Amino acid sequence: MNNDRRFGLKRHITLPGELALDGGSLLTGIEIAYETYGHLNADASNAILICHPLTADQFAASDHPITGKPGWWSRMIGKGKPIDPERYCIICSNVLGSCLGSTGPSSFMPGTETPYAMNFPVITIRDMVRAQAKLLDYLGIRQLKAVIGGSMGGMQALEWASTYPDRVKSVVIIASTARHSAQNIAFHEVGRQAIMADPKWRQGNYYEEKDPPVAGLAVARMAAHITYLSESGLTARFGRRLQSRQEKSFGFDADFQIESYLRHQGIRFVERFDANSYLYITRATDYFDLAEEHGGKLANAFRGTKSRFCVISFDSDWLYPTSESRVIVHALNAAGAAVSFMELSNPNGHDSFLLDAPDLHRTVHGFLEGDRA
Amino acid sequence: MNNDRRFGLKRHITLPGELALDGGSLLTGIEIAYETYGHLNADASNAILICHPLTADQFAASDHPITGKPGWWSRMIGKGKPIDPERYCIICSNVLGSCLGSTGPSSFMPGTETPYAMNFPVITIRDMVRAQAKLLDYLGIRQLKAVIGGSMGGMQALEWASTYPDRVKSVVIIASTARHSAQNIAFHEVGRQAIMADPKWRQGNYYEEKDPPVAGLAVARMAAHITYLSESGLTARFGRRLQSRQEKSFGFDADFQIESYLRHQGIRFVERFDANSYLYITRATDYFDLAEEHGGKLANAFRGTKSRFCVISFDSDWLYPTSESRVIVHALNAAGAAVSFMELSNPNGHDSFLLDAPDLHRTVHGFLEGDRA
Known part of the structure; x- marks a missing residue:
């Protein structure tokens, strides 16, 4: 599936050697698809790694090859924007387990023309980060000026700081x-059960039939999508407003705008995402517990770190509320790390970081500038 | 389906005449299944109507005929409890559209042996209440001492106060x-889409095959169930604790206790509930907007009321948070109604009203006692 380059990928490598996964198995022939914006300077000191959220991809600041839409973070990355390709070499790679060119369940097993499907090993956020580190090795980047991520991207940034402390100046x-x-786990489990309940899922073996479990995947997306928005944001944007009809239909069509919007989100999503990848990537986030990897104490994850940290939350985010960011900040403080923390006010819930958020953009810009002193 | 009395119903009537529904159609031959606890006194002044939440039923204080479990409000109703059958005649009827004996999509259309399925008309909360009023007519109860309900039951109680103000002394x-x-609508829409995405739903015509869309209905229940619990309650009860295995499986079994719990909720639910009824009843709640029925002004719903009101919310309820109760209280105040309002502290989210909540029980008891003065 991925191997046929149908996405018109600009950049794509096969990692040398093998990757030992947290789950105990070895992956070989790992392909990583990535995009870059800007140029690496002579001493390779201007590289910034962007870690993408759950269902995003490497097209952070370039048009999506399937949907044709602008990159998911094109508000943040671009000329004159906080992360400027005229100054930085910006790298974004599709995470291991995903479906936009990097190895995942829809990829062929090495030396075969059979997709992994559910034979793909369960991976962790740390496994994703290890694959990214190998990509940087290949690109000749020893140390990142910064690693930056929102949502699941933030989990990867945390793993970078913990697993490769000498390779990240700023986080x-x-x-x-x-x-x-x-x-969090509960919502993901609903999504996984929706996919697995779809008879077209076929225990994950739907690739040959080219008839994937789109209905289940759409329901999974709809459930998740509610968690990305705030109650007040939904009320402001949709409230109880009806669709074009002025009257309730007394039927089961999408009467309310919010219904139509959610259905649309589900339908659009299945065009660009693989159901099995959704299972694996949600599993990786559910498994994520950085403290657990360090003897149950989060501060241990950052002992001796020399990285600078910037932690940002949004007041209307109920998926990963500010209290979760505070836990990170307290641990960083306990580890003696340099950390700045900001809770930003924004009505758009978890998705605020992807939307128009001038104070987010100012904060990221200021933090990156602060490193130049 | 319902007509065969398979539930061993104690009480069951066919309403005389027809019921004109909000959606414009007429229903005839409506059956209402109900339970009573205690005896009606000579002047029929001690009747209390209990309105049940979304997926509950008339078995408020008696064992459920399918699950064998104690009544869903047996903490509230019983000898020596806040709503005491030694003093009150307590009535609880299965709502119109449901599946425990009252007419709904699984019922035969009058004069046929064909279930309504999706030919059942879309009903409203007010339609449910109109059917209850006809039941009370049959029972010879002109005025209720009280109508009491939580969640969707509270919506019915509000409709009672608005539609039949002279028939309810206390609400x-x-x-x-x-x-x-x-x-709220968004979560229900996810559930409906999960059901309709299940190929076994067959546009609602699954009764003959006796092979209902249990997978879709279970997913719907799982998604809804998350909204019934608080984040802190989930963390306290489950956190990230693993199932019996001490290690993560690196697979897709239920590793976490919360996953296993949710799956269990889904599986248990489909044994006792009809998927089409779930569609219709969630639709009724989504359509519910009491202000809209009164020219857009909620206070108009209560103009001239002589009923006493008690409004209770829980601080950890994020499905219907305290702010929603305040809207009701403000409208009641604006209408000059006698109203007492209490926000109770309880870690169990929306489901608090069904669980061990001594201060809820005290409040309801005190409010009912207050009427005797």
């Missing part, structure tokens, strides 16, 4: 958490 | 709202 963690809560 | 509204918000 920006936005709308994220150091561990998935019971409620 | 108790617990953990409820006067209108469904965009987020």
